[in-house]
Amino acid sequence: MSTNRFMHPRNIYRTRPDFKQMAEEYPEFMKYATTGLNGKITFDFKNPDGLRLLTTILLKKDFDLDVDLPVGKLVPTIPLRLNYLLWIEDLFNLNFDSSKKIKGIDIGTGASCIYPLLAAKKFQWSMVGTDINKESIKNANGNVKKNNLQHLIQVLEVSEWDRLLPVTENEHYDFCMCNPPFHNYSELNSSDEETDCAKGVTCELYTDGGEVDFVKKIIGESQRLKNSISVYTTMIGYKSSLGPLKNELKTIGACAVAEAGFFQGRTTRWGIAWTFETDIKLKDFMPNKEIETQKLKLKPPVCFAISESYDSTTALAKLTELLTYLKLSISMLKSKTDENVLYQADVKAYENTWTHQRRKRRKEQRIADNKRQKMSDNLHNDEPDMEEQLITANAEPLFAATIVLRKTNNTIWIDMLHLDGNRNNSYQVFQFFKNRFV
Incomplete structure (x- = not known):
């Protein structure tokens, strides 16, 4: 976890989970872990079944969420999801009173419905999760009901070719978020044998034109919806995508644009936010910016x-x-x-x-x-020294x-x-x- 020091300051996973305590509370955890001669427990992060189990344990232990993560679908990494949500919370803290009821949209919520579940449970936000896959929607709804969060979360089916943001006339949301398919189908090795599991994951990772074209669809819809959503956001898998997307936002006349860096373990992702409201303030969150510019090495907290x-x-x-x-x-x-x-x-x-x-x-x-x-x-007089x-x-x-x-x-x-x-x-x-x- 070499870049944990760059996680969001409020991310609980800046402190590595106690695997020893986890093994005591959840005996099944040791099926994918080993104990060294020094007593240190090492977990096999490369095992997909183990990763699925670890994620469900963390969700239960840290957020009291019971989540079904079906085989054949992506296993969400919780530290990354939390980094993204905490950045959105930072943007709200800049603009809204803490008593404001927040309402947001998660584009492509997936079978786990992870962002709406975390947002509702941790922040008490109202969420609408969307997806184009009927099987994913069914599983997502199951997770919502299992955690009794129907009063805060709604899952809707949308069409990728129609519209990604299901906002009706006179309806308003405080934000939208998205974890888009990062890769272009042209990068997929068609010679690989695709099992049902692989096909499921492929749909979540790949799209025509890659993440840039996918996010441009969101940008196009934002140009139409304008102030119907106060703050538009999305995650980005490639840093090189930030440039063309920021240029696109400049072209359509976004009032303000901000970017973020999400660092967890050896994985780095980026985020971008924009608004059409002149009174909304946005703020970058790039904890490694000093390193990237080579002006000053940013040491960990x-x-x-x-x-x-x-x-x-x-x-x-x-x-x-x-x-x-x-x-x-x-x-x-x-x-x-x-x-x-x-x-x-x-x-x-x-x-x-x-x-x-x-x-x-x-x-x-x-x-x-x-x-x-x-x-x-x-x-003596009242003037200051x-x-x-x-x-x-x-x-x-x-x-x-x-x-x-x-x-x-x-x-x-x-x-x-x-x-x-x-x-x-x-x-x-x-x-x-x-x-x-x-």
């Missing part, structure tokens, strides 16, 4: 586990106390839909408040003494970072992702937190 003497309440109180002490500029990030995230904020530092603590305490004491002297001389003026006068921050307080498997963690500025300053603040949580 640093993290540490807090002492077991802290619970969720005391850990949050301590973190809040430290942030206040450091005089950091704080911009809270919404994460109410993720129970694992106790606190999340973007922070910026405009003055160094974390080094030479003794020297600073002596200086603060001298300042306090001087202020008391000024008050006694009746010379010159130092405060310099700090607040549009100064460039010493560093910017995202701080997350999260709880995973009864352990409380602090994550800190450096975003901008001097990385040494960012790391020193991280070390400051680590030293104080004892």
